[in-house]
Amino acid sequence: MNKQKIKIGMLGFGTVGGGTYRMLASNGKIIEDSTGVELEISRILVRDKSRKRDVDAPAELFTEDPDDILKNPDIDVVVEVMGGLQPATDYIAEAIRSKKHVVTANKAVIAKDGPGLTDLAVQNKVILRYEASVGGGIPILNALSTSLQANEFTEVTGIVNGTTNYILSQMTDNDMSYEDALKDAQARGFAEADPTADVEGYDAVNKLSILISTAFGVRVAPEDIPREGITNITKEDIGFATQFGYKIKLLAQARRYRSTLECHVQPAMVPMGHPLATVNNEFNAVFAKGNAVDDVMLYGKGAGAMPTASAVVGDLFEIARAYATGTTEQSIPTAVNDNTSLTFDGEGQNMYYVNLIAEDMPGVLGTIATTFGNYGIGIDTFLQRSRGRKTGRHVPLIYILHEVTRDRLNEALEEIVKFTFVKEVKSIISVACLD
Ligand SMILES: NC(=O)c1ccc[n+]([C@@H]2O[C@H](COP(=O)([O-])OP(=O)(O)OC[C@H]3O[C@@H](n4cnc5c(N)ncnc54)[C@H](OP(=O)(O)O)[C@@H]3O)[C@@H](O)[C@H]2O)c1
Incomplete structure (x- = not known):
């Protein structure tokens, strides 16, 4: 059904909620001019109505009762910007079951239950969008x-x-x-x-x-x-x-x-x-x-009131466009596709930077290199910081190692720290493999 006004119930009015309210007030006209659909925030759920807020909104919009939004038949779209796993997950699911479209910025909910909620949205023929959940304003x-x-x-x-x-x-x-x-x-x-x-x-x-x-x-x-x-x-x-x-x-x-x-x-x-x-x-x-x-x-x-609001309002724009063209059902996301040809295999191999503290004395470097070699670990770059120091002092030995799994590296280092001339492994940091 084509509809000229979409009523929004917003769950939360903090950083992102306040930004979304401001952006709809300032840029809502762009959406209306483009789609012919007006977006109106009709109710806002907060924990404490009496709290003074940075962004001004009419007092009568605020409620502390989620049913004023979730069970309100006049509300078409729920914007969830309250954060946390619960009750946010339950509220999103309830909104979807009540045939309300949902926009959320909540990465915790989508990472945990995104596929299930997407399936639920498909079953209920409503749109679920969550652009703001990753990268804030970056689309x-x-x-x-x-x-x-x-x-x-x-x-x-x-x-x-x-x-x-x-x-x-x-x-x-x-x-x-x-x-x-x-x-x-x-x-x-x-x-x-x-x-x-x-x-x-x-x-x-x-x-x-x-x-x-x-x-x-x-x-x-x-x-x-x-x-x-x-x-x-x-x-x-x-x-x-x-x-x-x-x-x-x-x-x-x-x-x-x-x-x-x-x-x-x-x-x-x-x-x-x-x-x-x-x-x-x-x-x-x-x-x-x-x-x-x-x-x-x-x-x-990736964060902040207005950049994140940009993504939330962008999602609302898509819903307005679907209303305008009468295609809400075609705009429903397909369930997250299962790629059965790809299996998850943990961390994989990486190059590593290792900072070892060891005594500066003859034979140390050869023994360490041999031990890495015994585990099949090649050395890409090596740096010893000992200039001006007497033999026998502890010095950092810095290695950049060729690709290896972290488990294999740990096994090699466990053996290396047993040598009496090694004081400690000070740090291990991966070196990004960016082809
Ligand atoms: N902040 C960012 O830059 C950013 C960027 C990307 C995504 N996000 C995501 O956006 C969501 C919101 O973040 P935010 O920074 O805007 O949070 P926030 O500033 O802490 O605001 C949360 C709002 O939700 C309300 N609220 C929280 N729990 C509630 C409950 N149980 N019942 C009713 N109202 C409740 C709070 O009410 P009161 O005001 O009464 O306390 C507050 O208005 C989160 O999922 C976050 O991960 C945030």
Whole structure:
């Protein structure tokens, strides 16, 4: 049925909800002029109606009762921007069962239940869109699933967490320690008071899981993605990375290798000449390699009220367009396709940077090289920092190793640390394989 006004119920009125409200007020006319459909926010669910808000909206729109939206027959579309797994998942499912179209920015919900909710949307003949859940304002999901959809992808690699990218950029460009860079990020609103979800990579695994479903048609649950955060990265590692021609970034990477898919979220050394090395501070980017298009990179703001609202309102625009053309049923997403020819195979092989602290004495380098060799691990580059020091002092031995699995590397290092001349393995960081 064609409809000239769409009534929206918004779940949440924080950063993204406030931005979405402002953007519809300022740019809603663009949608109306293009589609003939007016978008109106009719109700807004919050926890506390009495709270003073940064964005002004009429008091009568606010409610603390979800049924005012979910059970309200006048509401056509639900915009879920409250965050968290529950009750957000239940509210989205209930909205879909009540035949309401849904737009969400919630990566946790989509990473965990995206395929199930998509199936539910298909069954109920409603549209479910979630562009803002990955990369904020960057239209990466839409690009992968429409304009680039005819490609077979061999790689999707993203810098998808602005907090960690800001911290690593400050450590690199302003010589800050991890602790100082984190405090700076918190003071500027780029990091939460509890930064765990960002700095330990949980946010990035959610986004990578969604990217994998979209680009490869394979479901890898966030908890199955090998994950490592940035809390162990030191200024010394950043210094060595710079010396070798790399920048350290938290990468969310998935690669197709024949019939297997490998993926991980981990800090990685990115060659300075690669476009991902130029993505700094709070910016995000997703780099993809398709068998026809070759290299593509989308870059922009991965968070913030207005960039994220841009993606939410873009999704609403698509729903308005479907109403205008009477094609809501044709605009329903197909269930996340199952690519049965591709199986998930964990982390795969990577090159690694290893910083070993060992005594500076004859025979050490040969013994370590032989041990790596015994495990089939080749040495790409080696640097010893001992100039001006007396023999017998502990010095960093820096290795860049050829491709190896992390398990195999750990086995070799377990043997190496047993040598009495080795004091410790100070750091292990992957070196990004970006073909
Ligand atoms: N912030 C970003 O830049 C960004 C970027 C991309 C995606 N996202 C995603 O967008 C979503 C929203 O993020 P945000 O930063 O806007 O969050 P936020 O600022 O914390 O706002 C959350 C809003 O939801 C309401 N809310 C939360 N739990 C509720 C409940 N149980 N019942 C009723 N209302 C509830 C809150 O009400 P009160 O105001 O009354 O507390 C608040 O208005 C999240 O899924 C997030 O991952 C955010």
